[in-house]
Amino acid sequence: MSLELGPYELRLLTVAGCYALPVLGYQLVFGHAGALSLAQGAFFGLGAYATALLATRWGWGFLATFPASILVPVALAALVAAPVLRLRSHYFALATLGIAQVVLLAAVNWTELTGGANGLAGVPGVVFAGVPVPRGWPMLALVWGLVLAVMLASHLALRGRWSRAFALLRARPLAAAAIGLDEGRMRLAAFLASAACAGAGGALYVHTLRVVSPEALGFPVMVACLAMSVIGGAKHVLGAPLGALLLVHLPEWFRFLDLYRNVAYGAALLAAIVLAPSGIAGALARALPRRAAPAPKPQAPPAPRRPRADEGPLLAIDGLAKSFGGVRALDGVALSLRPGEILGLIGPNGSGKTTLLNLVSGFETPDRGAIRLAGARIDAMPPHAIARSGVGRTFQTPALVEEMSALDAVSLARGKELVAARPEAMHFLAEVGIGAEAAAEKVGRLPFGLRRRVELARALALQPRLLLLDEPASGLTAGEREALGNLLRRLAGQGLGLLVVEHDMPFLLGLAHRVACLDEGRLIALGTPAEVRRAPAVIAAYLGEAA
Amino acid sequence: MQRLVLACLLVLFSTAVRAQDVSIPVLVPLTGFLSLEGQSQRNGALLALRNPPPGITPRFEVADTGVSPEIAVNAFEKALGSRPLAVVASMLGTQMLAMMPLAAEAKVPLVTVSGTAKITEMGNPWVFRFFPGDAVVKTAQARYVIEELGKRRPAIVYQTTAYGQSGREHLDAMFRKLGAPPVFEEGIGVDVKDLLPVLAKVSASGADVLALQLHAPSTALLIRQAASMGLGIPIVAGSAIHQPSTAALLEPRELAGICAESAASPISGGSAALEAWIEEYRKEFQSEPDAYALAQYDGTMMVLREAAAGARTPEALARALSSARYEGLAMTYKSDGRGNMAHSAVILCYDGTSRVPQIVKRYDNIDGVL
Numbered sequence: 001m002s003l004e005l006g007p008y009e010l011r012l013l014t015v016a017g018c019y020a021l022p023v024l025g026y027q028l029v030f031g032h033a034g035a036l037s038l039a040q041g042a043f044f045g046l047g048a049y050a051t052a053l054l055a056t057r058w059g060w061g062f063l064a065t066f067p068a069s070i071l072v073p074v075a076l077a078a079l080v081a082a083p084v085l086r087l088r089s090h091y092f093a094l095a096t097l098g099i100a101q102v103v104l105l106a107a108v109n110w111t112e113l114t115g116g117a118n119g120l121a122g123v124p125g126v127v128f129a130g131v132p133v134p135r136g137w138p139m140l141a142l143v144w145g146l147v148l149a150v151m152l153a154s155h156l157a158l159r160g161r162w163s164r165a166f167a168l169l170r171a172r173p174l175a176a177a178a179i180g181l182d183e184g185r186m187r188l189a190a191f192l193a194s195a196a197c198a199g200a201g202g203a204l205y206v207h208t209l210r211v212v213s214p215e216a217l218g219f220p221v222m223v224a225c226l227a228m229s230v231i232g233g234a235k236h237v238l239g240a241p242l243g244a245l246l247l248v249h250l251p252e253w254f255r256f257l258d259l260y261r262n263v264a265y266g267a268a269l270l271a272a273i274v275l276a277p278s279g280i281a282g283a284l285a286r287a288l289p290r291r292a293a294p295a296p297k298p299q300a301p302p303a304p305r306r307p308r309a310d311e312g313p314l315l316a317i318d319g320l321a322k323s324f325g326g327v328r329a330l331d332g333v334a335l336s337l338r339p340g341e342i343l344g345l346i347g348p349n350g351s352g353k354t355t356l357l358n359l360v361s362g363f364e365t366p367d368r369g370a371i372r373l374a375g376a377r378i379d380a381m382p383p384h385a386i387a388r389s390g391v392g393r394t395f396q397t398p399a400l401v402e403e404m405s406a407l408d409a410v411s412l413a414r415g416k417e418l419v420a421a422r423p424e425a426m427h428f429l430a431e432v433g434i435g436a437e438a439a440a441e442k443v444g445r446l447p448f449g450l451r452r453r454v455e456l457a458r459a460l461a462l463q464p465r466l467l468l469l470d471e472p473a474s475g476l477t478a479g480e481r482e483a484l485g486n487l488l489r490r491l492a493g494q495g496l497g498l499l500v501v502e503h504d505m506p507f508l509l510g511l512a513h514r515v516a517c518l519d520e521g522r523l524i525a526l527g528t529p530a531e532v533r534r535a536p537a538v539i540a541a542y543l544g545e546a547a
Numbered sequence: 548m549q550r551l552v553l554a555c556l557l558v559l560f561s562t563a564v565r566a567q568d569v570s571i572p573v574l575v576p577l578t579g580f581l582s583l584e585g586q587s588q589r590n591g592a593l594l595a596l597r598n599p600p601p602g603i604t605p606r607f608e609v610a611d612t613g614v615s616p617e618i619a620v621n622a623f624e625k626a627l628g629s630r631p632l633a634v635v636a637s638m639l640g641t642q643m644l645a646m647m648p649l650a651a652e653a654k655v656p657l658v659t660v661s662g663t664a665k666i667t668e669m670g671n672p673w674v675f676r677f678f679p680g681d682a683v684v685k686t687a688q689a690r691y692v693i694e695e696l697g698k699r700r701p702a703i704v705y706q707t708t709a710y711g712q713s714g715r716e717h718l719d720a721m722f723r724k725l726g727a728p729p730v731f732e733e734g735i736g737v738d739v740k741d742l743l744p745v746l747a748k749v750s751a752s753g754a755d756v757l758a759l760q761l762h763a764p765s766t767a768l769l770i771r772q773a774a775s776m777g778l779g780i781p782i783v784a785g786s787a788i789h790q791p792s793t794a795a796l797l798e799p800r801e802l803a804g805i806c807a808e809s810a811a812s813p814i815s816g817g818s819a820a821l822e823a824w825i826e827e828y829r830k831e832f833q834s835e836p837d838a839y840a841l842a843q844y845d846g847t848m849m850v851l852r853e854a855a856a857g858a859r860t861p862e863a864l865a866r867a868l869s870s871a872r873y874e875g876l877a878m879t880y881k882s883d884g885r886g887n888m889a890h891s892a893v894i895l896c897y898d899g900t901s902r903v904p905q906i907v908k909r910y911d912n913i914d915g916v917l
Contacts, residue, residue, distance in 0.1 A: 006628055007624055007627065007628075008621070008624040008625040008627070008628055011620070011621060011624045012621060015617065015621070108707045108734075109707065109734065111712060116707075116709070116712045117640075117641065117707055117708045117709040117710075117711065117712045118640060118641060118644065118663065118665050118709040118712065118713065119616075119641055119644065119709075121644045121645075121647070121648075121665070121669065122648070122669070209616060209617060209620060209645055210645070210648045210649075211616060211641075211644050211645045211648070213616055213641040213644070213645075213709070215614070215615050215616055215617075215641065220615065251618070252621060252625070255610060255611075255622075255625075258577075258609075258611070259577060259578065259611065261611070262578060
């Protein structure tokens with residue numbers, strides 16, 4: 001069977017390849033990092049303009065214009081990254097839309113450079129090391145060769161740890177920071193890579209079209225990238241070419257409908273989104289599920305050096321204060337925790353317990369006071385750096401990705417590639433009593449008690465010096481609570497310091513070496529469990545007379 | 548023997564029929580901000596293609612080019628599959644600029660009514676423009692403002708599209724040449740709906756006349772808002788307002804005193820042949836014709852006439868279009884050597900009692916080509 005394609009079919013395939021590149025980039029920032037960037041069309045157009053300007057005004061060849069067309073949008077992305085990447089959700093979307101509008105206005109109005117609304121015509125075809133690459137099959141091969149190369153690079157970069165790291169970042173950003181993932185750096189890398197891919201696509205696009213005008217920077221290009229990404233599949237590398245091929249061809253297939261073709265096009269897109277919400281590639285992946293890798297044998301990593309009790313306090317909090325608007329959440333709290341000690345933290349709802357954990361974790365910045373870990377100030381450090389310095393934590397509700405296996409959830413905290421991390425992760429899972437079968441299961445299918453243990457195993461996988469536990473016994477059965485208590489005592493015996501927030505008084509008072517009680521942001525009692533249980537202020541504020 | 552002769556005659560006849568059968572695809576913007584003008588362009592082309600001169604049978608398909616260069620090039624590449632004699636090509640300048648390299652490579656004449664100056668400034672011998680370019684119509688517009696209205700302080704409001712920027716450049720140059728440099732210039736996007744701020748700036752600039760270079764929707768919006776705020780200075784618009792479909796968006800009183808440049812104004816009347824054409828157009832499309840439709844009709848009809856006269860290949864047709872003179876319904880057409888076929892313009896004005904403008908001034912053979 002021979003493959004007979006005319007110039008028209010070859011052009012459509014080539015244009016689809018030009019779009020597949022920015023969509024591959026868009027998958028990184030939108031699909032993986034979860035940031036709705038509306039600047040991808042602008043980066044694509046910038047790449048096109050860079051090639052057109054350098055080729056037509058200064059006669060640069062492809063080997064010079066192509067890298068330059070990648071660098072220009074990357075430079076713009078790097079320039080705007082600092083203010084823009086701090087923003088989230090719709091604020092980030094609006095900021096990137098603003099960037100795209102500025103670039104578009106510059107292209108329309110800076111007529112001396114850009115040719116204004118007419119754009120720049122007469123862009124030459126690709127000449128590769130002196131050899132012209134004519135349109136048709138040669139250009140098609142060049143474009144799709146680059147698409148395949150970027151697909152391969154993207155697949156290799158994301159097949160293991162990083163796709164799961166991004167999944168955690170999207171679903172549970174605080175948990176990602178709590179295991180040492182640097183959200184800012186990950187979002188920056190995705191943003192720059194997306195700009196690079198868009199620039200490459202724009203450069204090839206202008207070589208295919210031979211002319212560039214502000215339409216290449218317009219919102220419809222951005223919408224096309226978004227639609228291709230969503231319909232092809234935003235998280236699967238195959239989704240980019242599938243989405244680009246479909247959305248470039250669809251309007252052409254509907255040409256026979258004349259003026260109604262836009263209606264048909266919209267209806268087809270709607271149908272695709274309804275029938276395959278995770279995109280075509282996502283639907284294919286679901287139809288052809290991969291078997292989960294069997295859990296490896298546990299392998300204990302080298303034991304970390306933990307400070308001894310006589311080396312001074314592991315955690316020292318001094319004069320800590322934090323307000324949210326007019327609400328004073330913490331007011332001059334001072335306490336310390338020794339290595340190997342379990343310090344319970346109690347108090348009525350709203351007394352500041354979780355705020356205290358968030359300040360130690362770095363999720364909040366104190367208004368006043370100091371927090372020291374083994375003598376070093378950590379109150380100005382970002383949460384991922386605090387996690388890396390040896391502070392692990394769990395959350396009131398287990399902060400896990402339901403679609404991820406328990407094994408991979410824990411492996412992420414090891415900070416190395418999954419293949420090397422999984423045996424070590426299995427060790428920590430085994431330590432909290434989770435076997436190979438449950439480890440290979442998706443977290444969403446595990447019962448609540450096991451999820452709590454998975455989260456604890458993830459925190460332990462950091463090999464922290466200090467462990468912050470936010471209501472670890474909540475929702476557990478009596479047997480599970482007993483097992484948890486034994487585990488925590490064992491960990492403390494290994495030199496780990498534990499700060500435990502808990503409402504289950506029998507559990508906590510039987511576990512902690514000392515207990516601190518907060519009320520309205522102030523420390524009202526600190527002592528042994530027996531002392532605190534008898535303290536009138538604690539009885540009045542929290543335990544009540546019946547206790 | 549008789550059967551043999553009959554067979555030979557049949558073969559000859561069928562060969563002759565095939566030889567007369569030429570493909571002329573129509574690629575025009577039918578959706579997007581230029582859809583009003585694009586539909587006129589399509590209608591003009593269709594009227595000619597459905598009523599070809601004897602000896603020629605055109606095949607044609609209509610394809611919407613939207614407003615993106617990419618869609619236009621895709622449509623053009625597809626149309627090349629029919630081995631066209633010529634292509635009726637989009638009036639949108641950026642789409643023309645995108646199709647032109649491909650037309651040169653495929654050696655196919657593009658017949659258009661695009662006003663964008665640049666398309667005939669690039670040395671592409673396959674472009675033939677049957678609507679007067681900016682060099683002609685903007686000269687007429689500026690001369691009318693200065694010489695007939697006697698104004699000295701013009702303001703220019705233009706669209707930030709290829710059409711708008713190209714027209715602004717020519718208007719600005721012409722006003723300066725006539726000794727009346729513009730006192731205010733501002734570009735607006737096609738999606739801007741509130742034009743009161745720009746009208747307030749025009750008013751504050753001290754301008755004594757407002758020259759427009761806007762597409763149809765923006766022109767109608769600006770005229771309505773100028774009427775409601777009482778701008779108080781004459782408006783001389785671009786060709787968009789001459790379109791009956793644009794004028795229909797406004798009340799006659801809102802159009803009072805508004806003038807505009809155009810290649811022609813079919814509904815304002817003219818020769819018997821033009822009146823007959825207008826009737827045919829109304830019967831065929833149930834709408835009023837405009838200058839774009841008439842210009843595209845003339846251009847397409849010239850292509851068909853040259854094809855009927857023997858120009859059956861794209862190369863022969865391009866040669867014929869480059870050298871021949873054609874008496875169209877709107878004006879006389881002849882190439883200036885760069886593909887500019889139209890060299891005359893008219894100024895028309897609305898009197899406030901109807902939506903049919905009157906031609907108040909003719910500028911024939913402005914560039915001296917005829």
